[in-house]
Amino acid sequence: MSPLPALVLLPIMGGGLAWLTERIQLHTATTSPPSRNASWWMMLATLIVETLLLAGITFGHPTRTGPWLEHFSMPWIPTMGIAVRLDLDGLSLSLIWLSLILCFLCACLATRQVTVKSGAFYFLFLMTLTGIIGTFVATDLFLFFFFWELMLVPMFVLIAVWGHEDRQRAALKFFMFTQGSGLLMLLSILGLVITHDRETGVLTFDYFALAQTPLSPTLSMLLMLGFFIAFAVKLPVVPVHVWLPDAHTQAPTAASVLLAGILLKTGGYGMIRFNVMLFPDAAIHFAPIAMGLGVVGVLYGAWLSCAQNDIKRLIAYSSISHMGFVVLGIFTGSRLGMQGAIIQMLAHGLSAGALFLIAGAIQDRLHTRDMHRIGGLWAAMPRLSASGLFFAVASLGMPGLGNFTGEFLVLLATWPVSPAIATLTTVGLVLAAIYALRMVNRVFLAAPRVDPLLLKDLPARQTAVFACVMIFLVVLGLYPQPFMIFSGPSPLSVTATTSREDHAP
Amino acid sequence: MIGHDVFLPTPLPVLCVGITVMLAATAWRRSVDRSFLSGMVTLLLALAFVGHHTGTAPDNGDSLFIQDRWTNYTAILIMLSSMCILLMSWRDGTHDRTTLVDEYPLLCMLGALGALTMVFSANYMPFFLGLEILGISLMGLVTFRHRPVMQGCEAAMKYLILSGVSSAILLFGVGLAYGVTGSLRFMPPITTGDVSPALPVAATVMILIGMFFKLSVVPFHMWLLDVMEGAPVPVAAFLAVVSKIAIFSALVRYFGTGDQPPFLNDILYVVIILTIIGGNLLALRQTSFTRLLACSSIAHVGYLLIAFLCPGRLQSGAITVYLAAYTASTLGVFAIVTAMITPERPDGTVIAQWKGLFFSHPFLASAMSLMLLSLAGIPPGIGFFAKFEIAATGVEHQRNLLLGVLIIGSIIGLYYYLNIIRVMMTAPPLPSASLNRHVRPELMALVIVLTVIVVIGGLFPARAIHPLLPVSPVVPAMQNEMTMH
Numbered sequence: 001m002s003p004l005p006a007l008v009l010l011p012i013m014g015g016g017l018a019w020l021t022e023r024i025q026l027h028t029a030t031t032s033p034p035s036r037n038a039s040w041w042m043m044l045a046t047l048i049v050e051t052l053l054l055a056g057i058t059f060g061h062p063t064r065t066g067p068w069l070e071h072f073s074m075p076w077i078p079t080m081g082i083a084v085r086l087d088l089d090g091l092s093l094s095l096i097w098l099s100l101i102l103c104f105l106c107a108c109l110a111t112r113q114v115t116v117k118s119g120a121f122y123f124l125f126l127m128t129l130t131g132i133i134g135t136f137v138a139t140d141l142f143l144f145f146f147f148w149e150l151m152l153v154p155m156f157v158l159i160a161v162w163g164h165e166d167r168q169r170a171a172l173k174f175f176m177f178t179q180g181s182g183l184l185m186l187l188s189i190l191g192l193v194i195t196h197d198r199e200t201g202v203l204t205f206d207y208f209a210l211a212q213t214p215l216s217p218t219l220s221m222l223l224m225l226g227f228f229i230a231f232a233v234k235l236p237v238v239p240v241h242v243w244l245p246d247a248h249t250q251a252p253t254a255a256s257v258l259l260a261g262i263l264l265k266t267g268g269y270g271m272i273r274f275n276v277m278l279f280p281d282a283a284i285h286f287a288p289i290a291m292g293l294g295v296v297g298v299l300y301g302a303w304l305s306c307a308q309n310d311i312k313r314l315i316a317y318s319s320i321s322h323m324g325f326v327v328l329g330i331f332t333g334s335r336l337g338m339q340g341a342i343i344q345m346l347a348h349g350l351s352a353g354a355l356f357l358i359a360g361a362i363q364d365r366l367h368t369r370d371m372h373r374i375g376g377l378w379a380a381m382p383r384l385s386a387s388g389l390f391f392a393v394a395s396l397g398m399p400g401l402g403n404f405t406g407e408f409l410v411l412l413a414t415w416p417v418s419p420a421i422a423t424l425t426t427v428g429l430v431l432a433a434i435y436a437l438r439m440v441n442r443v444f445l446a447a448p449r450v451d452p453l454l455l456k457d458l459p460a461r462q463t464a465v466f467a468c469v470m471i472f473l474v475v476l477g478l479y480p481q482p483f484m485i486f487s488g489p490s491p492l493s494v495t496a497t498t499s500r501e502d503h504a505p
Numbered sequence: 506m507i508g509h510d511v512f513l514p515t516p517l518p519v520l521c522v523g524i525t526v527m528l529a530a531t532a533w534r535r536s537v538d539r540s541f542l543s544g545m546v547t548l549l550l551a552l553a554f555v556g557h558h559t560g561t562a563p564d565n566g567d568s569l570f571i572q573d574r575w576t577n578y579t580a581i582l583i584m585l586s587s588m589c590i591l592l593m594s595w596r597d598g599t600h601d602r603t604t605l606v607d608e609y610p611l612l613c614m615l616g617a618l619g620a621l622t623m624v625f626s627a628n629y630m631p632f633f634l635g636l637e638i639l640g641i642s643l644m645g646l647v648t649f650r651h652r653p654v655m656q657g658c659e660a661a662m663k664y665l666i667l668s669g670v671s672s673a674i675l676l677f678g679v680g681l682a683y684g685v686t687g688s689l690r691f692m693p694p695i696t697t698g699d700v701s702p703a704l705p706v707a708a709t710v711m712i713l714i715g716m717f718f719k720l721s722v723v724p725f726h727m728w729l730l731d732v733m734e735g736a737p738v739p740v741a742a743f744l745a746v747v748s749k750i751a752i753f754s755a756l757v758r759y760f761g762t763g764d765q766p767p768f769l770n771d772i773l774y775v776v777i778i779l780t781i782i783g784g785n786l787l788a789l790r791q792t793s794f795t796r797l798l799a800c801s802s803i804a805h806v807g808y809l810l811i812a813f814l815c816p817g818r819l820q821s822g823a824i825t826v827y828l829a830a831y832t833a834s835t836l837g838v839f840a841i842v843t844a845m846i847t848p849e850r851p852d853g854t855v856i857a858q859w860k861g862l863f864f865s866h867p868f869l870a871s872a873m874s875l876m877l878l879s880l881a882g883i884p885p886g887i888g889f890f891a892k893f894e895i896a897a898t899g900v901e902h903q904r905n906l907l908l909g910v911l912i913i914g915s916i917i918g919l920y921y922y923l924n925i926i927r928v929m930m931t932a933p934p935l936p937s938a939s940l941n942r943h944v945r946p947e948l949m950a951l952v953i954v955l956t957v958i959v960v961i962g963g964l965f966p967a968r969a970i971h972p973l974l975p976v977s978p979v980v981p982a983m984q985n986e987m988t989m990h
Binding site: 075076077078079080142145146149150152153156157160161168171172175176179180183184186187190191193194 | 819822863878883884885889893896897900901908911912915916919920923924926927930931965966967
């Protein structure tokens with residue numbers, strides 16, 4: 001029995017339990033403070049069980065037979081050739097690990113502040129997690145699309161109910177952009193399936209079967225574009241990024257972390273898994289445009305980031321810039337670039353997630369995100385400021401930390417393809433230094449502007465949590481080799497049942 | 506043409522007897538509850554007899570009625586929806602307590618009878634009779650709103666006039682068709698040699714226009730918004746669900762499910778594009794819930810027509826699932842709207858009044874969001890799979906323009922559905938203690954059942970498409986005739 005369905009369903013069920021716990025406690029006891037904790041513990045327990053399960057999958061396979069670690073298949077809608085097909089490879093596994101780490105971060109640092117209807121908050125939070133994990137493991141295109149859409153709904157509610165001042169407009173924008181582009185992907189999926197049906201007479205949504213579909217170059221390009229637009233909106237790539245700054249800024253801290261840390265990575269994951277691997281030829285033809293978009297994203301995101309005064313908005317724009325590297329890496333067409341993109345995704349997930357948490361912590365204390373009104377936090381909150389400095393420096397690409405590895409690998413892979421693009425991209429690194437250091441200066445180092453009585457430093461426990469993330473980033477930066485090998489996407493033709501070692505050293 | 510041995514699907518006589526009994530009971534002693542109860546029992550009985558018939562069907566297909574899986578399926582949908590609507594209307598808070606309203610269930614039953622007759626008909630005569638029974642009983646139902654009396658009357662007048670005009674056009678078309686073929690069989694007229702080909706085309710177009718009026722696709726949609734707004738909420742649900750299913754079922758029966766003749770294709774193309782875009786754009790500016798649902802039902806008919814235009818392996822599945830999804834979700838939304846209207850809050854259909862529903866009625870608000878998301882085509886509602894199927898039929902036939910329109914329409918649709926959810930999430934201006942927290946238990950049960958259907962149907966749609974109907978058995982007959990000519 002494969003553990004994959006459990007992996008997908010566990011969070012949503014745990015979330016339901018957390019919600020129930022809260023409701024039961026509200027009905028039985030009128031004293032609210034202890035009751036809130038019960039549902040929180042329930043969420044934490046869910047996450048722990050999920051982690052144990054994942055650890056079991058990761059380390060429990062000494063006799064691994066192929067690059068696909070796990071496989072699960074069960075008929076769902078047989079008349080349409082749709083099945084519940086779940087497969088796990090290194091890429092999915094590493095992204096799921098990233099999701100879980102960030103969820104722990106949120107659970108420890110950001111959800112205690114949620115006081116209104118916290119049970120529902122936990123439920124929606126974990127439901128988003130289910131959608132994300134499902135997206136990472138689904139190898140049936142219908143199922144993939146199902147999860148892809150499913151994760152939007154709870155995120156929409158999270159932003160619209162628990163967000164900041166302009167939350168509802170931001171939530172609407174987020175939903176409309178991602179859903180609209182998702183419909184294009186739906187058409188592409190259907191086009192691929194129907195073409196496969198015409199060619200072979202088999203109506204199926206199986207990823208591995210569809211990868212063998214013979215396609216004419218034009219059709220292949222069209223279908224790939226449908227996928228690309230959906231992923232580009234999610235990632236985001238520059239002309240379709242407009243939803244991102246609003247959504248990230250207005251979302252509650254935990255949702256911002258989820259958005260920046262993992263939701264964006266589903267776009268990168270989709271590009272690797274679907275664009276490049278399903279349509280390799282079309283992807284090569286499209287690569288110059290995609291790389292151009294990537295560079296534009298790097299520069300534009302960094303440039304705008306330099307001009308922001310809202311901390312969360314600054315981090316949001318810096319995410320656009322960093323995701324530009326991911327597009328660039330994926331479409332270099334080399335293994336090195338792909339590895340760089342994956343490392344960049346992991347490192348950015350950690351560093352941006354942590355930065356959003358710090359911004360959230362500042363906002364909780366000062367009730368503002370405006371950098372003009374925050375300043376000189378270092379004296380009053382050394383621990384928080386030091387963590388902030390660390391993650392800001394990580395995000396600007398300091399050697400020795402994960403982000404640098406990712407960016408460096410991407411640039412290395414880009415150089416042989418186009419030295420001009422590589423050179424241009426380097427300018428993005430300079431801009432990154434400007435915005436990151438500007439933020440550090442304004443927020444932590446400038447003259448104090450706020451009443452120090454308001455400022456309470458991070459408690460030791462929370463600092464310890466941040467320290468764990470720092471360690472991850474350092475490991476990613478200093479010894480990325482195992483991650484590079486491990487987290488590559490598995491080749492198409494091989495499932496867990498057949499044995500073939502295809503790992504480059 | 507009609508032998509002694511009349512072929513008659515059993516639900517029709519059952520309904521007739523039930524209605525007669527109700528009528529007699531009303532004449533004897535008036536009681537609203539008994540009227541509603543006997544209506545429910547009659548519908549249940551008719552539902553139990555849905556697969557049965559009396560008499561034998563003549564082999565040449567020249568009977569008044571027809572019965573196959575498609576009729577049975579739509580008949581079941583119609584009867585279940587009628588039951589839901591009866592349940593919604595029972596103890597309706599907006600009814601005037603001083604007058605007895607036992608005509609109301611009677612008219613509802615008559616409407617259901619008309620709809621069923623249309624579904625089962627294989628001849629112009631029962632079809633037209635059914636259409637008129639449905640139309641006339643609906644006119645009575647529309648006036649049942651007592652609150653602003655004039656609005657109800659205005660809506661009924663609009664309905665009367667436009668329905669009369671469309672019936673006249675349809676009847677003219679039927680007459681032309683009879684003139685061309687000399688037969689009243691319910692199928693598009695086919696030229697028999699020396700007649701000019703323009704005549705059958707004119708007949709088909711006129712019949713189509715008549716049907717379009719009733720189905721309220723876009724150039725013929727103007728009446729629907731006002732009528733639905735003026736009518737009581739359950740009657741609006743009746744208009745949006747029962748009468749549309751009946752007409753759509755008849756449309757599919759009439760034109761069959763094969764490839765349509767080119768002129769029809771062109772007309773449908775234009776109509777679908779107008780319907781989807783027009784319906785969705787109209788919905789954007791609505792402030793009343795019933796008007797918004799009227800617009801969204803226009804758009805949904807547009808999506809359904811895409812599947813109608815794309816014959817093939819996926820078509821019947823798409824139509825079946827879409828009808829079920831549309832019925833369940835729309836009825837769910839209307840049931841919740843009904844629950845929100847109380848004598849203290851008669852303006853429950855104004856969207857702005859729904860502020861803070863998530864805080865005052867969390868369950869109803871969640872169910873409402875689920876229904877709306879299902880209508881918008883978002884998982885886990887059944888509407889997601891339904892829209893997916895519609896898109897699949899379109900892709901199979903490479904109707905790229907229609908697919909583009911489908912996407913644009915869906916995005917616009919998403920906006921106004923989400924907007925309602927947004928309003929419900931907005932914190933209310935003041936803690937509304939005056940809000941009636943008590944919801945009628947039968948409505949609550951109905952909402953729960955419909956929610957379960959929507960979720961289960963969305964997660965396990967295989968069951969819904971499993972008993973796939975060969976949508977039209979008329980097709981082989983028609984093709985035979987075509988080859989004969």
